[in-house]
Amino acid sequence: MRPLVLLSGAVALLAIAGGAYLLSGGDAGRTTTGSGTPMASVTVPELSGELARGRELFDASCASCHGANAAGRAGIAPPLVHMIYEPGHHADGAFFLAAARGVRQHHWSFGDMPAVPDVTPQEVAAITAYVRALQRASGIF
Structure with a gap:
């Protein structure tokens, strides 16, 4: 069970980092x-x-x-x-x-x-x- 918790935590961290990247203007698709x-x-x-x-x-x-x-x-x-x-x-x-x-x-x-x-x-x-x-x-x- 512990590896699953670590994996879901890593996914959440990536989602947060990705959202911050997009909000900071890093996305090439941002207009x-x-x-x-x-x-x-x-x-x-x-x-x-x-x-x-x-x-x-x-x-x-x-x-x-x-x-x-x-x-x-x-x-x-x-x-x-x-x-x-x-x-x-x-x-x-x-x-x-x-x-x-x-x-x-x-x-x-x-x-x-x-x-x-x-x-x-x-x-x-x-x-x-x-x-x-x-x-x-x-x-x-």
């Missing part, structure tokens, strides 16, 4: 009001060629939700320049699927992302390259 203010500090590298094209496409198709330079918009959509979206967690294919099919809410509490059907796979490739360049310049990977 603020719908202010639309940037949620991440982004370093923008020099862009040319495909990366400059990716920025143009991002600005036209993604920035209205994900903010300028993929910094997110508080209460609207998450920053893509964030550890959650580094290649080891969200491979490039995730960007293609997101544009084609949309995304169910899973890391953040912004709601589901709708599909962006007007963006071609070639355009998604350029957008992804741009976002990856922003991530690298900002120290994400």
Whole structure:
């Protein structure tokens, strides 16, 4: 019986610690009001060629939700320049699927992302390259 008491105590302690973490703002899914203010500090590298094209496409198709330079918009959509979206967690294919099919809410509490059907796979490739360049310049990977 004693191991069960220790286990339930440990579970309770983890629940309390997790709640404190969430209340302190540690949860990536925590959003603020719908202010639309940037949620991440982004370093923008020099862009040319495909990366400059990716920025143009991002600005036209993604920035209205994900903010300028993929910094997110508080209460609207998450920053893509964030550890959650580094290649080891969200491979490039995730960007293609997101544009084609949309995304169910899973890391953040912004709601589901709708599909962006007007963006071609070639355009998604350029957008992804741009976002990856922003991530690298900002120290994400």
